[in-house]
Amino acid sequence: MDKFDEVTVKVPFGTKCLDAALCFPASVTDVHTAVVLTHGAGGDMNFKHLVSLAHALAAHGFLCLRFTCKGLNLGYRVKAYRAVWEYLKSLQKFTIKHIFVGGRSMGCRAAAALARQLSDESQDAVQGVICLSFPLHPPGQTHAHRQRSEDLRGLPEDMPVLCVSGTEDNMCDKVLFEGMIKEMKGQVEVFWLKGGNHGLTVKRREASSVGSMAGEPWNRVNIAFPGAVSSVRVHFSSATDERVKALIVENDKVLRLIRSEILQTEVRVLYELLYFLNNSFRGNKTFKGLKQVEQCINRLKSMKLDFALQELTDLCPKRIQRGLSIKAGECDVPSQPMLEWLCLKVLGAAQLMSCTLNRCSRAFTLSMQQMKWEEFIILNMVITSMVSRLWVIARGILVSLSTLYQQLLELLREVANAQPMPFLTDFSLPADMAQFLAPSDARLLTKKPARGPLARGHKYKQQGKKKSSVKVKNQGEAREVKEDLGVAVERVIGLDADMKPFLKVFRDFSEGKSFPQKTHKADRKRRFKKQVREATTFTDMAAHLEEMILWCKSQKMAKEKRLLSFLHLKCQRMKCLEAAGYNVQRRLRTFRQEARWASSPHGSVPTTCRASAATRRHARLTTRWQTLRSRFKSSTGVKKKLLKRQSGRTELSVSGLSGDDQRTRTTNEATSSQTTGWDRQDDIDDIFASVGL
The missing domain is CATH 1.20.900 (Dbl Homology Domain; Chain A)
Incomplete structure (x- = not known):
């Protein structure tokens, strides 16, 4: 095996670039064959099987380019694969004559689709396809195997295909896959990994792989008791x-x-x-x-x-x-x-x-x-x-x-x-x-020697080297039970232990000096409240809320994030009304109070932030209280006395007025008496004093 080098490159793809790794042997002048590999729906180009395959190919004299393309759309992956193929063809350092395309899982589907497209355009564009764990169908859905194998079955006769799959792959039924291979036109070679899953890993547990520990006689809960004499x-x-x-x-x-x-x-x-x-x-x-x-x-x-x-x-x-x-x-x-x-x-x-x-x-x-x-x-x-x-x-x-x-x-x-x-x-x-x-x-x-101040000449008084014991009273007699809990810990009063730094932290905490992280949170909340107070429009308020929501998410403040997200939805509605020309300044003042409370949800909840059930419950309590007040009022006879006085005054004043004036005066008196009655009702001290409380 020869030595190889690996460099990371950027492959242009539209307005962005794809991350790729280029592996090539040390003798770059002799490279004429290249292999392109890509990953599946999850992961990237650093998948262990792709890396090991790329290194093995480069060590045997082949150039291997693997790339990362994050996307679950097959058409998008094919376009990205084509951009990588064009980039490989444009390299001036190498004289590439033969290109093989391949991948793992969804990556090999994209490679098969690209090979089918390029074979229609040029006969020598791609020399072969490599499929690792071809996803013939979704897990448990074998009816979709015809649709996913369409590109493989559409490859020309002169396009060889190499497939590697596991016998326990839940996305590639062996019987269906072998039936699909018979329908392919070109030469196909399949290697089945016995016991391998979709990740090409074998998870079976054999006696040789588990180790000798499972079969040892001491590694049992119940060891067979000997049948011989005891x-x-x-x-x-x-x-x-x-x-x-x-x-x-x-x-x-x-x-x-x-x-x-x-x-x-x-x-x-x-x-x-x-x-x-x-x-x-x-x-x-x-x-x-x-x-x-x-x-x-x-x-x-x-x-x-x-x-x-x-x-x-x-x-x-x-x-x-x-x-x-x-x-x-x-x-x-x-x-x-x-x-x-x-x-x-x-x-x-x-x-x-x-x-x-x-x-x-x-x-x-x-x-x-x-x-x-x-x-x-x-x-x-x-x-x-x-x-x-x-x-x-x-x-x-x-x-x-x-x-x-x-x-x-x-x-x-x-x-x-x-x-x-x-x-x-x-x-x-x-x-x-x-x-x-x-x-x-x-x-x-093994017992370790003493270290630290205990080993630097510290002397203690040992009274006859008595071991620590626990006295247990049993049937009126005292006996000593020696507890052996490992290495004894010698405790001395004169240890050089400085507790000042430890106590300083709690002293500062008790005096109000919080930890740096809590101080940082408090400063951020104060800055947000200041921004909310200075916001003049709902557009500014929405921008501040978005920043605060992202910060609460990073700090794992779930409650604050939930409340601010609710206010952000309301802010978006009010922003639309504000853009339409409505006057929303009064609503903006109420909204500032809600936003300040949502950033630090302590104390009483503003009325607009309460749930509908809580609002209805508050309304029911208010109605019950008004009923109780009216009951107290009627029980004392205060209302009757007020009505008698008002009726007497009305009779005296009506005698000297005309018909229209009388009607007007009667209406005004009734209105004033009703207002007076409500004013008296609001005086809670008078109500309780009237019933003797």
Whole structure:
């Protein structure tokens, strides 16, 4: 294979240019054949199959030009393809004599259509067509195969075609495609990729590709219990006694960690969080990370490791039995099949704890990323703290399982020599847990030296190197339960931790100095309100609203964007009325108030921004209140007294007037009395005072 070069070029197409990449061999003087490739309906020229094909062709002495054309219209794609073909013919650097056109998916349809057009114009315009994943029909719609294959069936006899498709392609039925090939006039060669889909990728899962992990005996939830005897009688000495004693101690450590109240509490918190976030956070990445942690916890429960370890405790001789067995010289201990079965359980649990550590780390990273974006800060603080504690507990269990595994192997060697009963015939137990785990997880099994101020001569007072313990009251007696949660964290009062920068942020926040992002938002809103106040026409108002809507969209302010978009529609209508010559200045003043409120939707909603249902509800409340006021008014008799006084005054004044004057005076008095009545109704203090409230 020869060396090749690749350069990016711009292909003129009408008033714009198409992005293209030109691959050619280092010996440019010998290039006479060129291949043009393009992508499908989605993607661009950097699709991995197009890139690899272009590099392979250039390395074998061919020139390859691939280009990007964004568009779903087939006619538009054919015009763009023709522009690229003309550009390739016009290159002065190369002496191109033969051109092959091709593409992937929709790109090969455009190549076939162009080859059909050029063959009608000139016989030597195109020498062949390359079709990668030809889309014979839409997914599940095989009735459209005749229409899409029209260009291929219309190619001349001297036009060779190469097709590459997958047998599992949902857009190219194999039977229909082979039937269409029989109708073509020219020479056609088809290569079927077994198991390949429309993207020419094979998604089948074979035993060889999945890896050896799925078939390993330790990677099972329920490992088959050995049918042989669980215990055997072997020679028992002081060395055997030490091994059994050490095995019981390590076994108790793992059991205490698995059954500890700390782990159960964290698991309950995890379940509550997942239940709370199930509906609202289902698509959130942090939620998916927590679901993966939950899967590990559920698998640990399903494999019933604690019952297996409790079985080991019951099979091992107790302290008094061991003392008597040393004198007797023999004792019953777990058999070889039982110990090998327990080793498989421990290996599976260790691998599960390793997976739990990785998933806790991933959930922690995703949660911290959301905290940096200032999203759901309190919720993510709870998640990070819970995941951190689960990580510490899982690491403690992993370290304890590693030590337990070593003790099991030592006892297994002695029992296998005394009473050989092999249980595992096709699997060899690893000599060390570090060899079994991944390198990154194996490093967690080693204790790291102290660093920082603790390692620079900091001295503490240790009272007899007492380990931290938790006192538990059981039936009136106090006992100590030692919790091994991994590497101990030494806490010293005199640490050189400077909290001033951390506290300064919250001090500034409490004093009103917000974060830069919030300050930027507030400044932008103030500038918009100023523009709204200074807008003199609805045309200016519409321009300011468009800018603010785009800014709200970029800042993910959905509520403000929705309100401003509604006002923008109203502004467009008012702009048309303004252009027609109507006076809309009064409406413009109301619109300014609505726009200022929509940019910062706090406080009472303007009347024009309320929904129709809210407006009707407000009208019903107003009607009920007026009815209540009239009821209070009628119950006190105030209205009757007013009517009597007004009627008396009217009789006295009417006696000295003519007929027309009387009618006019009566009308005026009635109007004034009605106005007076409404004025009195508006005085709410008088109304409540009249009924004694």
